Amino acid sequence: MSIANTCVLIAAVLPIVTMGLAKGATAGKRRSDGGYDNNHPRDWAAKQGGWKARAAAAHSNGFEALPLFVFAVLAAQLAGLDQGRTDLYAMAFIGARLVYTGLYLANVAALRSVVWAVGLGFAIAIFAPTLKLPI
Numbered sequence: 001m002s003i004a005n006t007c008v009l010i011a012a013v014l015p016i017v018t019m020g021l022a023k024g025a026t027a028g029k030r031r032s033d034g035g036y037d038n039n040h041p042r043d044w045a046a047k048q049g050g051w052k053a054r055a056a057a058a059h060s061n062g063f064e065a066l067p068l069f070v071f072a073v074l075a076a077q078l079a080g081l082d083q084g085r086t087d088l089y090a091m092a093f094i095g096a097r098l099v100y101t102g103l104y105l106a107n108v109a110a111l112r113s114v115v116w117a118v119g120l121g122f123a124i125a126i127f128a129p130t131l132k133l134p135i
Contacts, residue, residue, distance in 0.1 A: 003087035004073045004126075007094045011069050014094075015062030018101055022048060022055035051105050058104040062097065065119065069093055072126035079130040086126055093122040 022045075029035030037044040045056040069090075076086040096119030103112035 002077070002083055004077070004083070004090035007087075007090035008070055008073050010094050011062070011066055011097060014097060014101065015059045015066070018055050018062060018105075019045075019059040021105075022052040022059075025052060051107070054104050054107060058101045061104075061116075062101070065097065065123070068120075069123045069126075072123045075127040075130045081129055089122045089126045093119050093126070096122060 023036045026035045031037045031039075034047075045053075048056060073086065073090055077083070096115055100112055100115045100119060103115060
């Protein structure tokens with residue numbers, strides 16, 4: 001498995017881990033006291049505040065960013081692009097997603113948006129050569 005493929009796996013798991021942090025923070029609490037409600041998980045997430053609400057939002061954003069990244073890696077590999085370059089940009093994308101998630105949890109909105117754009121740029125840079133665009 002290439003490094004880029006491993007990064008795809010990490011990108012797929014990161015949103016789950018992010019939401020798991022919020023759910024885990026309520027471990028031991030009864031549902032009536034704000035504990036996690038597995039019967040109505042979306043309702044539970046909507047009722048959260050603070051960092052747990054931001055974790056839920058980062059979770060959603062992680063899944064929103066995933067299709068483009070998966071497409072980029074697959075397109076680059078199917079086109080036979082340099083695997084070292086693909087691996088490097090995939091690692092940079094994961095690094096940006098990790099920083100983005102940390103900034104989201106810490107409520108640093110402006111910088112978070114910049115880091116989001118950087119991650120998007122790396123995803124686009126992975127597959128841009130398949131479109132014959134200069135980068």
